[in-house]
Amino acid sequence: MRQIVITPDPGLLESMRSIGYTVESAVADVIDNSIAAAAKNVDVLFSGAGPFEIAIVDDGTGMNRNGTVESMRLAATSPTAERKKDDLGRFGLGLKTASLSQCRTLTVASRRDGVTTILRWSLDHVLESGDWSVLELDHVEASGLLGWEVFAALESGTLVHWGDLDLLAMTAGPQQSDLDRIATQVRDHIALVFHLFIAGDGVRRVDFAVNGGAVQGIDPFFSTSKKTQQTDWEPINVDGEQVRLKAFTLPYLNRLTAKDREIALKLGGLRETQGFYVYRGGRLVIWGTWFRVAPRSEMAKLTRVRVDIPNSLDHLWALDVKKSTASPPPQVRQRLSELARTMMMPSQKVQEFRGRKVSQAVNVDLMWGLRVNGDEFRYELNLDHPTLNAFAQSLTTEQRRQFELVLEDIQSTFPVIDAHNRMSGDKIPEIDDSEVELIDRARESWQLMKGVGIDRETFITNLSRAEPYYLISGFDKKIREALDA
Incomplete structure (x- = not known):
């Protein structure tokens, strides 16, 4: 038996560009390295004129020459190698595959202990030379790079520069406005994926900026809102490690502030973003999925379940190179399936009884009733x-019958499908009358009804247990005061 060494053709670099990164996920993959390097600040820069350029600059520990060379090696670290708990890497491919998925020229400059190393992968050079070789640049050759001035002012850190963004120009468009739009998408992606780092919530705080503007974190759980319901952490033991779950039930849209409502819609709508949110080392990896343990549904759209996993269990979660897809191991999937239904229940209750007090709804005269016949309802x-x-008592027999016919027409034309479509699209119905409006309406109603044989106390008693007036605390006292005024 003899050994035959087959060296990959340099054209492999071209093939690796089709791994499926978006610009946002590619930038996030590079940022993972910045966080692993203990960076306190990460700046993402987009060129404002001329050819498209993108740069990611951090003030982390930087790399010496050997470290920089190793960082440019494909699969520099085995995915089976033991990593630090805060290491967000996985395959040793992210920097190269993420970058080259968007550009033809990847330049990395890194500084440690006063020594700066500048290396470049150039797809055109590799294809022309036929060698797996990187180019080493000097300071003069690199000084024109986007982000160089920011990097040059750092004692230590790393600059990752993408040049010749051919694929980005093709997919996003060739105009400066197209790159500006991409910059906004990247900012929003960073705000979501790294929101725990931005807040310093259980992980080391990191400040991010895009083109000089600070990135504000997007908390998909609205966990600081008093209207958000939260469960305690649920631990799941796997291979001596611990996976943790925590369920959140978001307030309905009309209970959110205007700013939070904008964020909820920006994430992609409530229905499409329900489900599990998997965090690895504090970094959001995948979100908006139930992993097929439960169906996505309208009634569960307020449910978000945070799942924290350690990087030591990467091999069980089938985490891909882009860190954008994962599949839970069997023992975790079984527990997720058991908990999913329970975690969805608060979302269902919030929507089923929206605008009604659950404890009182049974003894309340509702304006609308639900009639169910098998799978059909009205x-x-x-x-x-x-x-x-x-009102019906004030009518003659003929008028009462006409009134009933009008109500039947209203019932039969209730736009239930249109209402469903709008609610599914997270539109907000205007259903909340103010207390003042309801009291004024009740007072005017009494003025019209008091001549048809109904005494005032009966009117007040009946209305105080009727929708929507029963929602007003102390309604009977308030309406008496209004009628006496």
Whole structure:
């Protein structure tokens, strides 16, 4: 038996460009290295004129010459090698595959202990020379790079520069406005994926900026909102390590602030972003999926489940090179399946009883009733509701029948499908009348009804247990004061 060494053709670098990165995920992969290098600040820069350029600059520990050379090696670190808990790397491919998926020229400059090393992968050079070789640049050759001035002012750190962004220009468009739009998308992606680092929530704080503007974190759970429901952490033991789960139930859209509502919609809509949010070392890896342990549904769209996994379990989660897809191991999947339904229940209750107090709904005269017949349902106006009943009593027999026919027309034309479509699109119905409006409406209603044989106390008692007036705390006292005024 003899050994035959088969060296990969340099054209492999061209093939690796089609691994499936987006610009946002590629930038995030480079940032992972900055965090692993203990950076306190990470700046992402987009060129403002001329050829498209992107640069990522950090003030981390930087690399010496040998370290910089190794960083440019494909698969520099085995995925089976033991890593530090805060190491966000996986395959030793991210810097190269992420960068070259967007550009033809990758330049890395790094400084440690006063020594600066500048190396470049050039696809054109590799193909022309036929060698797996990087180019080493001097300071003069690198001084024109986007981000060089920021990097030059650092005692230690790393500059990653993407030049000749051919694929980006093809997919996003060749105009400066196209690159500006991409910059906004990257900023929002950083704000979400690294939001725990931006907040310093359980991990080391890191400040991010895009073109000089500070990036504000996007918390997908609205965990600081008093209206968000949270569970305690649920531990799952796997191979001597611990996976942790924590469920959040978001407030309904009309209970969020205008700013939080904008964030919720920016994430992609409530329905599409429900499910598990998997964090690896504090970095959001994958989100908006139930891993097929439960279906995505309208009633569960307020549910978010944070899942924290250590990087020591990467091999069980089938984490891909881009760190954008993962699949839970069987023992975790089984527990997720058991917990999913329970974690969805608060979301269902929030929506089923939105605008109604659950504890009172059974003893309340509702305006609309639900009639169910197998898989079919319809909404019917409740003729026993105090306001409808009082009005009906003031009519003659013929007028009452005409009134009932009008109500039947209203019931049969209730735009349930249109309402469903709008609610599924996270549109906000205007259903909340103010307390003042309801009191004024009740007072005017009494003025119209008091001549049809209904005494005032009966009117007040009936209305105080009817929708929507029962929602007002101390309604009976407030309406008496209004009627006496």
